[in-house]
Amino acid sequence: MSIGVVDIGIGNIGSLRGALESQGWDLQLVTTGDDLKEIGHLLLPGVGAFGAAMKRLNSAGLIEPIRAYAASGRPLLGICLGMQLLAGRGVEGGETEGLGLILGSVLPLEGRTSRRLPHVGWNEMNRRRDHPLLDGIKAGVDFYFVHSYSFEPEDVNDILATTDYGIEYTSVVGRNNIIGVQFHPEKSQRNGLRLLDNFCLWDGTC
Amino acid sequence: MLKRRIIPIELLNRGRLIKTVKFSAPRDVGSPVKSSKVYSDQDADELVLLNIDRDNRCPKPLVAEVARISRECFVPLTVGGGITRVRDAADLFAAGADKVLINTAAYTNPCLITKITEIYGQQAVVVGIDTQKQGGEYVLYSDCGRRRESASLAEHVVAMVAARAGEIMIQSIDHDGTMQGYDLELLSMVSSMTLIPVIAAGGAGDFADLRAAFDVGIDAAACGSLFNFGDNNPLRAKAFLKNYDIPLKRI
Numbered sequence: 226m227s228i229g230v231v232d233i234g235i236g237n238i239g240s241l242r243g244a245l246e247s248q249g250w251d252l253q254l255v256t257t258g259d260d261l262k263e264i265g266h267l268l269l270p271g272v273g274a275f276g277a278a279m280k281r282l283n284s285a286g287l288i289e290p291i292r293a294y295a296a297s298g299r300p301l302l303g304i305c306l307g308m309q310l311l312a313g314r315g316v317e318g319g320e321t322e323g324l325g326l327i328l329g330s331v332l333p334l335e336g337r338t339s340r341r342l343p344h345v346g347w348n349e350m351n352r353r354r355d356h357p358l359l360d361g362i363k364a365g366v367d368f369y370f371v372h373s374y375s376f377e378p379e380d381v382n383d384i385l386a387t388t389d390y391g392i393e394y395t396s397v398v399g400r401n402n403i404i405g406v407q408f409h410p411e412k413s414q415r416n417g418l419r420l421l422d423n424f425c426l427w428d429g430t431c
Numbered sequence: 432m433l434k435r436r437i438i439p440i441e442l443l444n445r446g447r448l449i450k451t452v453k454f455s456a457p458r459d460v461g462s463p464v465k466s467s468k469v470y471s472d473q474d475a476d477e478l479v480l481l482n483i484d485r486d487n488r489c490p491k492p493l494v495a496e497v498a499r500i501s502r503e504c505f506v507p508l509t510v511g512g513g514i515t516r517v518r519d520a521a522d523l524f525a526a527g528a529d530k531v532l533i534n535t536a537a538y539t540n541p542c543l544i545t546k547i548t549e550i551y552g553q554q555a556v557v558v559g560i561d562t563q564k565q566g567g568e569y570v571l572y573s574d575c576g577r578r579r580e581s582a583s584l585a586e587h588v589v590a591m592v593a594a595r596a597g598e599i600m601i602q603s604i605d606h607d608g609t610m611q612g613y614d615l616e617l618l619s620m621v622s623s624m625t626l627i628p629v630i631a632a633g634g635a636g637d638f639a640d641l642r643a644a645f646d647v648g649i650d651a652a653a654c655g656s657l658f659n660f661g662d663n664n665p666l667r668a669k670a671f672l673k674n675y676d677i678p679l680k681r682i
Binding site: 234235237238239240243244247272273274277306317340341342343344345346347348349365366367369370371372373389390409411412413414415416417418 | 432433434435436476498501502503505506507521524525526527528529530548549550551552553554555597598626627628650651680681682
């Protein structure tokens with residue numbers, strides 16, 4: 226079983242590949258549903274707008290296969306926009322249905338915080354409970370954020386960590402084998418690399 | 432809480448990094464990949480890489496350089512210089528850029544910014560604004576400082592926010608390379624004109640200059656000369672700034 230990275234042709238897969246490969250992980254790009262058959266760990270990266278990304282996932286015929294992959298219990302990690310795509314719905318670029326793997330909505334930070342937006346730079350994630358993904362990562366370290374929306378889950382138990390930016394918004398979600406991080410672990414130096422390692426070693430249970 | 436950022440600027444000209452003074456008198460300062468790696472190891476928070484080759488404004492050489500750099504350093508990368516089409520931005524993102532910087536095209540075609548952000552998100556575009564103080568007014572220049580623009584600073588900032596730019600990098604041409612400090616009046620002004628993050632550029636000569644910029648409310652301090660000449664590096668800058676309670680990245 227391999228490590229797969231979804232590639233829908235928008236955004237920067239190169240850095241994620243580079244980060245994983247520098248840690249010794251071999252990976253496969255996933256561009257069609259069939260590619261998922263041999264995948265044991267799936268990463269859904271994302272840079273971009275919610276509506277545009279869901280459109281691409283749809284054109285690539287990846288929506289149902291990703292849902293089926295998630296239902297199989299194999300680990301799935303959404304990064305940045307990828308975390309947001311796990312939601313039921315997003316409003317950026319018009320209201321769009323997401324993958325619906327964790328119930329909740331992706332909402333603009335604008336109107337919820339008075340701070341400068343987009344939220345760009347290094348900030349902490351305040352964890353609510355432990356999780357294999359966060360093993361070995363000290364409290365209070367910073368990760369790199371660059372976004373204007375956040376995914377707020379309906380079930381508060383799905384909130385693994387929050388981040389303070391005028392409000393405490395959800396920065397890590399997790400439900401069973403599915404997990405999402407709002408920050409970019411591939412850009413967050415040693416703690417991000419540790420998180421990626423943890424994910425690639427995770428069996429999907431917690 | 433969100434930390435302040437220290438961002439080394441790398442100016443690229445035909446495959447080499449250079450440094451200027453008031454946008455002229457270029458000096459060679461090394462290899463882009465080596466330099467980026469060093470900055471990354473020295474705790475830089477992001478990197479800005481700009482193609483300032485005045486004779487060749489095509490972004491293609493930049494794409495190749497970005498691919499090389501992002502294979503070896505995993506620090507957030509903002510890239511600019513000659514971007515005029517969505518395709519240029521797409522190629523740069525695919526090569527490893529996290530954000531693109533647009534300066535000249537922002538005056539002639541602000542829709543470009545909107546189109547890029549529709550696909551890549553608002554945070555994907557940084558607008559670079561270069562300005563020179565003339566007769567008490569801030570005059571804007573595009574095209575590597577060669578073309579004088581008629582828009583006022585305030586008008587342009589408003590237009591850029593309306594076009595959905597994610598951040599503004601405001602650079603003083605007068606202070607560039609002089610190492611005499613940032614133009615704090617300029618930083619204050621731009622900071623108060625908008626609610627998007629503002630990056631200061633042009634003039635940082637010592638660590639106290641970084642502190643002064645953060646004290647007027649800037650979110651990120653970009654530096655060229657400060658780190659190119661002498662023993663200064665982001666690690667040392669942060670050690671200094673820690674004495675003044677400036678919140679900085681902790682890893």
